[in-house]
Amino acid sequence: MKHDLEFSRRLFALAAATLLAAALFAGSSAANTLDPDLVPLKELAERESKAGDAGARAMLLALHNAASEAETKAGYEWLARAAQKGHPAAQFQMGLLAERSGAENIGEAIMFYLAAAKQGFALAQSNLAALYARGEGVVQNDTQAAEWSLLAAMQGNALSQFRLGSMYAAGRGVPKDMAKAAEWLEKAATQGLANAQAHLGALYLAGQGVAKDEARGMFWIRKASELGQPEATRILAAASAEGKTAKAEPPNFAKSRLAADGGDTIAQYTLALMYQRGEAGAPRDPIEAAKWMSRSAEKGYAPAQAQLGFYYANAIGVSRDEEEAVRWFKLAVKQGHAQAQASLANFHSRGAGGLSRDLNEAARLYKLAADQGNAAGQAGYAYHLEQGIGGVQQDIAAAKAMYAKAAAQGNPYAQQQLQRLGN
Numbered sequence: 458m459k460h461d462l463e464f465s466r467r468l469f470a471l472a473a474a475t476l477l478a479a480a481l482f483a484g485s486s487a488a489n490t491l492d493p494d495l496v497p498l499k500e501l502a503e504r505e506s507k508a509g510d511a512g513a514r515a516m517l518l519a520l521h522n523a524a525s526e527a528e529t530k531a532g533y534e535w536l537a538r539a540a541q542k543g544h545p546a547a548q549f550q551m552g553l554l555a556e557r558s559g560a561e562n563i564g565e566a567i568m569f570y571l572a573a574a575k576q577g578f579a580l581a582q583s584n585l586a587a588l589y590a591r592g593e594g595v596v597q598n599d600t601q602a603a604e605w606s607l608l609a610a611m612q613g614n615a616l617s618q619f620r621l622g623s624m625y626a627a628g629r630g631v632p633k634d635m636a637k638a639a640e641w642l643e644k645a646a647t648q649g650l651a652n653a654q655a656h657l658g659a660l661y662l663a664g665q666g667v668a669k670d671e672a673r674g675m676f677w678i679r680k681a682s683e684l685g686q687p688e689a690t691r692i693l694a695a696a697s698a699e700g701k702t703a704k705a706e707p708p709n710f711a712k713s714r715l716a717a718d719g720g721d722t723i724a725q726y727t728l729a730l731m732y733q734r735g736e737a738g739a740p741r742d743p744i745e746a747a748k749w750m751s752r753s754a755e756k757g758y759a760p761a762q763a764q765l766g767f768y769y770a771n772a773i774g775v776s777r778d779e780e781e782a783v784r785w786f787k788l789a790v791k792q793g794h795a796q797a798q799a800s801l802a803n804f805h806s807r808g809a810g811g812l813s814r815d816l817n818e819a820a821r822l823y824k825l826a827a828d829q830g831n832a833a834g835q836a837g838y839a840y841h842l843e844q845g846i847g848g849v850q851q852d853i854a855a856a857k858a859m860y861a862k863a864a865a866q867g868n869p870y871a872q873q874q875l876q877r878l879g880n
Contacts, residue, residue: 495520495550496828497545497546497549497578497580498516498520498536498546498547498549498550499517499520500546500821501513501539501544501546501547502514502516502517502520502535503517505535505539510535511531512531512532512534512535512538513535513539515528515529515531515532515535516532516535516536517532518532519532519533536550536551537551540569540572543572543576545572545573545576545577545578545581546573546578548569548570548572548573548576548578548581549569549570549573549578549580549581549584551565551569552565552566552567552568552569552570552573552581552584553566553584555569556584556588560593563588563593563594564594566588566594567585567588567594567595569581570584570585570588571585574605574608577608577612579608579609579612579613579614579617580609580614582605582606582608582609582612582614582617583605583606583609583614583616583617583620585605586601586602586603586604586605586606586609586617586620587602587616587620589601589602589605590602590620598630599624599629599630600630600631601630602620602624602629602630603621603624603629603630603631604630605617606620606621606624607621610641610644611791611792612791612792612793613644613648613759613791613792613793613794614793615644615645615648615649615650615653615793616645616650618641618642618644618645618648618650618653619641619642619645619650619652619653619656621641622637622638622639622640622641622642622644622645622653622656622657623638623642623656625637625638625641626638626642626656626660626665626666634666635660635665635666635667636666636667637666638660638665638666639657639660639665639666639667640722642656642657642660643657643722643723643758644758644759644792646677646680647759647760648793649684651680651681651684651685651686651689652681652686654677654678654680654681654684654686654689655677655678655681655682655686655688655689655692657677658673658674658675658676658677658678658680658681658689658692659674659678659688659692660674661673661674661677662674662675662678662692667721667723668715668716668719668721668724670712670716672712675693675696678692678693679693710728710731710737710738710739711738712724713727713728713731713737714728717749717752722753722756722758722761723753723758725749725750725752725753725756725761726749726750726753726758726760726761726764728749729745729746729747729748729749729750729753729761729764730746730764732745732746732749733746733750733773733774742774743768743773743774744774745774746768746773746774747765747768747773747774747775748774750764750765750768750774751765754785754788757788757792759788759789759792759793759794759797760789760794762785762786762788762789762792762794762797763785763786763789763794763796763797763800765785766781766782766783766784766785766786766789766797766800767782767800768782769781769782769785770782770800770810779804779809779810779811780810780811782800782804782810783801783804783809783810783811783812785797786800786801786804787801790822793825793829795825795826795829795830795831795834796826796831796833798822798823798825798826798829798831798834799822799823799826799831799833799834799837800833801822802818802819802820802821802822802823802826802834802837803819803833803837805818805819805822806819806837816841816846816847816848817847817848818847819837819841819847820838820841820846820847820848820849821847822834823837823838823841824838826838827859827862830862832862832863832867832868832871833863833868835859835860835862835863835868835871836859836860836863836868836870836871836874838859839856839857839859839860839863839871839874840856840874842855842856842859843856843860843874843878853878856878857875857878860874860875860878861875
């Protein structure tokens, strides 16, 4: 896209005056973490820094609050050049910086978001959808908001999944469809988005778009309340005042079977797990587990797709088929499912399931899973840090810290590695 550096310099001056740079690029080098919105930019800067770009190196320092003012300015100018070259991660960050710098720059924000969104960059698609939904910098347009939300939601963006579910529930930009509302809200809720959990819980309590199920409704309401969602907290308080038990347990076998028979995607997944584990009154039956998991997975439910991949990889209720396992893992990965990311990374690292051995791709996927708090992802990425493989710079201290995170979640491999490294 054609754009000179003057806008970048103006934004930098504004950022320096208002501490916007610190707000935008807040990170913690000690914890080796970043805001998820910044991860794609960091990966781009790492690639260009390795190629010798001093501006990219300056950006890496800025991302971890370790840059001088001159280095921060050099990082911003690198960012503008990267956006000019068409890098969507850079275009998104320029858009984000413009949006946060004030209403007078919203037109610039839209220009950058649109350039990145057209390249399929989910974060830009989501932010563009939000601007259309609010009518900021553009004529308010629910149809455009829904279209951009769908593109981002299909890539696993939780905010877009929530927005799209809410739009289906209200009939804004799309025909009102409570079943689709529940489906998208469920996807966002399983990623820990409190507002989606509260909305989904309310649908189950009311029987809108799903079979009425107080136990499951209160399960999601309680999860949302634990994250501080005010409406969920109000519902819990009201239930307590009325002497109702706000149980967080999932539904039992009989209820799940009834809902699964009726075509409920989530119930089919839940029922499959019951058959797999022989719990909640269900007999242990791996063949039935695979049957119900397949039905849920075929409807696009990411947790079911990931679990079905696990079944094929480990011959649970089906014949072992690593290529089929990879196929299902890839489908779940497209929706941002953390365990599927870690599982697919394992196949890349081994060159199994019809995949060529690719340690760089394995490291990328392990990192994505680790960033979501997945123990297998943390353990896998820690190994790459320890060995300095897959394009990852060797960092024993960071490896130990990552192993420790996985070990704290009970990952046996990480626990063994920590012992080996002397922790």
